[in-house]
Amino acid sequence: MVVLNRIYTRTGDDGTTALGSGARRKKYDLRVAAYGTLDEVNAIIGLVRLHTAGDGALDGALGRIQNDLFDVEADLCLSEKGPGGAKLTVTDAQVDWVENEIDTLNAKLAPLKSFILPGGSPASSYLHLARTVCRRAERIMVELRDQQGEEVSAPSLKYVNRLSDYLFVAGRYANDKGARDVLWVPGQNR
Numbered sequence: 769m770v771v772l773n774r775i776y777t778r779t780g781d782d783g784t785t786a787l788g789s790g791a792r793r794k795k796y797d798l799r800v801a802a803y804g805t806l807d808e809v810n811a812i813i814g815l816v817r818l819h820t821a822g823d824g825a826l827d828g829a830l831g832r833i834q835n836d837l838f839d840v841e842a843d844l845c846l847s848e849k850g851p852g853g854a855k856l857t858v859t860d861a862q863v864d865w866v867e868n869e870i871d872t873l874n875a876k877l878a879p880l881k882s883f884i885l886p887g888g889s890p891a892s893s894y895l896h897l898a899r900t901v902c903r904r905a906e907r908i909m910v911e912l913r914d915q916q917g918e919e920v921s922a923p924s925l926k927y928v929n930r931l932s933d934y935l936f937v938a939g940r941y942a943n944d945k946g947a948r949d950v951l952w953v954p955g956q957n958r
Contacts, residue, residue: 788845798912802920803844805905806928810837812898819891819942826938829869833931836862840924844909858927866930873937877946884940888948895939902932 886896
């Protein structure tokens with residue numbers, strides 16, 4: 769599906785990049801910013817996985833999510849075809865899978881009694897970093913749809929929204945199932 773024989777093309781030297789449709793956009797275009805920000809999320813999840821290799825279920829889910837993120841990025845890049853010739857995007861079934869993963873992990877956690885601060889373990893800290901970048905990607909996608917009137921598929925937007933929730937719950941799970949969560953103490957330093 770993808771063949772990369774040559775990494776540099778010099779076509780972006782003018783400050784533009786090609787979408788999957790062949791159209792060129794400025795590198796600061798919101799569509800490019802949206803899929804570029806999701807690429808950041810994917811890279812951070814790669815860092816998380818350096819710390820989750822011993823947890824087959826969590827690491828396996830994160831590997832699946834990394835692949836799904838490329839599907840969302842392809843959708844945002846306006847890729848014309850995926851497997852079988854259909855437009856490449858995530859599906860509602862993939863959104864349902866993320867929701868199931870959230871429920872599975874959350875069932876193993878004690879209810880929160882305070883907001884939590886990122887920290888506790890390296891994996892949890894990186895998961896919270898991925899969560900914040902994922903929320904930024906979601907804001908860019910909504911701005912692209914609402915302020916520029918461009919198409920953003922509903923399943924892709926739902927997937928990114930659920931993914932940030934998953935990353936929050938996974939961050940707690942990676943902190944010894946919440947035992948090492950760092951709790952916010954309102955006004956502690958007044």
